[in-house]
Amino acid sequence: MSQEYFSPKGKSPMSQEDADFEDDVSSRSPPSETSPGTNSMTPAYMTVGTGSTSQHAARLQSMLDQDSGYGGSIAGDEVMVHKSYRATTDNDWRAHSGAIHQLWYNQHRVALGRSINRVVELLRELQSFNAKWPAHYPSVQRPDGAPTPLNRSSTRPSFQHTNTMSADFSASGPAPPLRRAMTSLEDQAVAESSRAAENRPAPEPRLVTPQIEQEFSILKLDLKLGSLHQAELVHSLEKSSIAALLDGKISSSLKHLLLLRDRIEDTSSKVLVTGDLNAGKSTFCNALLRRKILPEDQQPCTSIFCEVLDARENSGIEEVHAVHHDSVYDRNDETTYDVFTLQELEKIVTDNEAYTQCKVYVRDSRTIDESLLNNGVVDIALIDAPGLNSDTTKTTAIFARQEEIDVVVFVVSAANHFTLTAKEFIWAAAAEKAYLFIVVNGFDTIRDKERCQKMILDQVGKMSPRTYKEAGELVHFVSSNAIPMAPVPPGGPGGSGSGSGSGGGGDEPGDDDPKGKGKDKEKLRDFTTLEQSLRRFVLEKRARSKLAPAKTYLLNILDDVHRLAEVNEHVARSELERVTKELKEIEPLLESSKRAKAEISDQVDKTIEETCQDVYDTSRRTINLAIEHAGDHTHGVPYPGLFNAFEYAEELKEAMMAEIAASVTLSEEHARERTVKGVNAIKQLGILHLGNEYSDLSFRPDVMFRRKRDSVARQVDIPTELWDFVDWSTLLQRQEKVAGTGMALTLATAVGTQMIGGYGWMNHALGAVRVLGNDNLRRMILPGLAVAALSAAYYILNQIPQSLPHRLNAKIATQLAEMDYAHVNSTRIAGSVRKVLRFPADSLRVGLQRSVEQLDSRRDETLRIKGESEVARKYFSNLVRNSDHERHAVERVDLDAVPPGTIPPTGLGGH
Ligand SMILES: Nc1nc2c(ncn2[C@@H]2O[C@H](COP(=O)(O)OP(=O)(O)OP(=O)(O)O)[C@@H](O)[C@H]2O)c(=O)[nH]1
Numbered sequence: 001m002s003q004e005y006f007s008p009k010g011k012s013p014m015s016q017e018d019a020d021f022e023d024d025v026s027s028r029s030p031p032s033e034t035s036p037g038t039n040s041m042t043p044a045y046m047t048v049g050t051g052s053t054s055q056h057a058a059r060l061q062s063m064l065d066q067d068s069g070y071g072g073s074i075a076g077d078e079v080m081v082h083k084s085y086r087a088t089t090d091n092d093w094r095a096h097s098g099a100i101h102q103l104w105y106n107q108h109r110v111a112l113g114r115s116i117n118r119v120v121e122l123l124r125e126l127q128s129f130n131a132k133w134p135a136h137y138p139s140v141q142r143p144d145g146a147p148t149p150l151n152r153s154s155t156r157p158s159f160q161h162t163n164t165m166s167a168d169f170s171a172s173g174p175a176p177p178l179r180r181a182m183t184s185l186e187d188q189a190v191a192e193s194s195r196a197a198e199n200r201p202a203p204e205p206r207l208v209t210p211q212i213e214q215e216f217s218i219l220k221l222d223l224k225l226g227s228l229h230q231a232e233l234v235h236s237l238e239k240s241s242i243a244a245l246l247d248g249k250i251s252s253s254l255k256h257l258l259l260l261r262d263r264i265e266d267t268s269s270k271v272l273v274t275g276d277l278n279a280g281k282s283t284f285c286n287a288l289l290r291r292k293i294l295p296e297d298q299q300p301c302t303s304i305f306c307e308v309l310d311a312r313e314n315s316g317i318e319e320v321h322a323v324h325h326d327s328v329y330d331r332n333d334e335t336t337y338d339v340f341t342l343q344e345l346e347k348i349v350t351d352n353e354a355y356t357q358c359k360v361y362v363r364d365s366r367t368i369d370e371s372l373l374n375n376g377v378v379d380i381a382l383i384d385a386p387g388l389n390s391d392t393t394k395t396t397a398i399f400a401r402q403e404e405i406d407v408v409v410f411v412v413s414a415a416n417h418f419t420l421t422a423k424e425f426i427w428a429a430a431a432e433k434a435y436l437f438i439v440v441n442g443f444d445t446i447r448d449k450e451r452c453q454k455m456i457l458d459q460v461g462k463m464s465p466r467t468y469k470e471a472g473e474l475v476h477f478v479s480s481n482a483i484p485m486a487p488v489p490p491g492g493p494g495g496s497g498s499g500s501g502s503g504g505g506g507d508e509p510g511d512d513d514p515k516g517k518g519k520d521k522e523k524l525r526d527f528t529t530l531e532q533s534l535r536r537f538v539l540e541k542r543a544r545s546k547l548a549p550a551k552t553y554l555l556n557i558l559d560d561v562h563r564l565a566e567v568n569e570h571v572a573r574s575e576l577e578r579v580t581k582e583l584k585e586i587e588p589l590l591e592s593s594k595r596a597k598a599e600i601s602d603q604v605d606k607t608i609e610e611t612c613q614d615v616y617d618t619s620r621r622t623i624n625l626a627i628e629h630a631g632d633h634t635h636g637v638p639y640p641g642l643f644n645a646f647e648y649a650e651e652l653k654e655a656m657m658a659e660i661a662a663s664v665t666l667s668e669e670h671a672r673e674r675t676v677k678g679v680n681a682i683k684q685l686g687i688l689h690l691g692n693e694y695s696d697l698s699f700r701p702d703v704m705f706r707r708k709r710d711s712v713a714r715q716v717d718i719p720t721e722l723w724d725f726v727d728w729s730t731l732l733q734r735q736e737k738v739a740g741t742g743m744a745l746t747l748a749t750a751v752g753t754q755m756i757g758g759y760g761w762m763n764h765a766l767g768a769v770r771v772l773g774n775d776n777l778r779r780m781i782l783p784g785l786a787v788a789a790l791s792a793a794y795y796i797l798n799q800i801p802q803s804l805p806h807r808l809n810a811k812i813a814t815q816l817a818e819m820d821y822a823h824v825n826s827t828r829i830a831g832s833v834r835k836v837l838r839f840p841a842d843s844l845r846v847g848l849q850r851s852v853e854q855l856d857s858r859r860d861e862t863l864r865i866k867g868e869s870e871v872a873r874k875y876f877s878n879l880v881r882n883s884d885h886e887r888h889a890v891e892r893v894d895l896d897a898v899p900p901g902t903i904p905p906t907g908l909g910g911h
Pocket of ligand 1: 276277278279280281282283284295296297298299302385386387388441442443444445478479480481482
């Protein structure tokens, strides 16, 4: 499609020069229907009117040809155009003005197209970044966290986001509830002096719910779940869920941007005529066409979209293409549609289930100045939509359709005003398109016209302020049924409709009444004014009707992206500050933890070694002492006399062994005490270095040594012998001290000892006899011997209680020494102590190891977050800059400005 105009069908007579020009242009550029491959980026031009000076037109054409449409040269060209092109006639002027409009339009179209491409790129990057680093969605402050006049100075406005964490930075005031991670607003507040804070106007939370709703238009998350408020939902959702929702929003925005790009690159203009059921949409379309093409009825009849197109787009043939369900319409592929005549349209349109839409190709024989379809500027598609409210599916389809069209003409019944669905539709369309064209139809039925006008305009003002601002151009009160229709060719389509060829509304009585005719004229005049406005809106102000939606959408999405980027830059920066601070804390902590781990391990080993050594030494000393001194006393065992000496010996042995066993128990008791001390020392170390992390193992000292008792003592078996009753060493020592026993006793003892101790006592006795001689012996020794024997016997028997313990003790000691009793028991006791101490020591070691590992992984994690935050900060600060830059670029595209060089010189017409 192209925008060239070749005058054939206009009523205006074509001069030779025009024909030359046409030939001239057509030789370079084929007519619209034969140039489907025209590059949409290369501006196509138009000439409107008769254009009497072809060299001027050609010059302008060549200037436009040279313009790439990408700006730059335009200013110079405009000056040249301005200076050189001096139109002298109205038509020349209009041709000139139209060309400049076109050039100007192309310039804006290309600028916006480029912006769309850049925003698409920005959004795609944001989308992929959001997948790696879930973007934070600004949440709201809960009502309880909102600043009150009293706590204003202490409560800073805070961005809060989806990463729930406990707020550990509350310097004053009560601990705030769990909230989303911090953002730099709070950090900035830290840097602010208290005085400045006091002087600063009381901060309001930047993102409270209504503000979010206003601040975000396109990327606003549509959270309508259950009874939860959006704010609560944002709080309750996981960071990743929010990111996923955002991802969906970005995807749909991308889709929409691509649609917008297609739309602005499409040189045709799509005009959607919509409105409530029976508002007179079809009548209005017919009035525009001045032919009764679309079926009108008092009851709802339009059930599918009817797209009215210039028949030139269908090789000049008037017909209807009814598009099949699930088919994408392609005029060159007849399998996608069925062909009908215009007369058959009514039957396709009413109660249709077989087709989704129909393309209605009609020939508009009116001049290019009058006709909307055949306008000489752009290809128009006039789309008659089913009435809103007909059913939900159709209403939804109309809502969806409005996204891909350029101009919304909303037909409202003057009698019924706007229904709720109409209002919703206008809200949505106004947000997207900025300007709507509103046709208040059936104005003939209204008696108090002024009141009706006021009421409707008030409502328009509320729904679309921009449309209201230009109500003179955009809101029209007409009676579509009063428009005269073209006479029907015999057997041809259309024909005199409601207004019939003579014009005149159906409900106005008396067409021949001069007053009635006057009224009809008035209606026709109103409708013509509407037509001119609509032409201006669709054709000349295409910058508005076609480009304004793109501009509005771009500004909205860039605003959202900018806001989101700002929030995320704050979040990333504060995250970066937080992790940098955290790293500064973690790294020395990790080092000292590693050092502490080694030191504490040594210290614990030392404690264990020292304790065990002490326990061993003490036990050994105690047991040895007990063994050594077990024979020092009789342990309270009464001596029962000579005849029970053996029992006495047994009891003594038992008592001695009990004494020795008691020393073992004493050693165990001491070991227990030392173990308690050791365990406590290790625990102290644990608590000191691990704090709450240290898992305190329950230690019960009373259980120690319960099972592993001294088993060695049971192996001691000392038989009592006769000689045990005589303690010879004591005896000898005592004998020296005892006076009166003298030599004889010594001798007797010596002899006695020999006699008693040896077997050959007889030999010894004979030896003694030989020494002393028989006589002396008889005289001295025998009585002495007797005395000595008696006193020795007496002494020995008397000494049993003193000597027996020593003798037994010596034997016990010998046997215990052979068993290594003291060592075995000391080792056992120290071993138990070691075993017990090893538990808390191992637990401490494990705890320390775990603490080092935890710190290690925390450091790794923090380093990871730091890296990510650094990337995020850079990315979002670039996004803040780029979105801002792009926004300014879009803002500079001034669609409302009058193109320079199009203001008509005095005395010339123009629009
Ligand atoms: N009095 C009067 N009647 C009108 C006017 N415009 C349309 N009508 C009548 O209103 C009825 C409905 O008109 P349509 O054009 O079929 O309405 P529609 O909005 O296309 O209807 P659907 O597409 O089925 O929703 C017809 O009987 C028309 O003649 C008008 O300006 N004044």
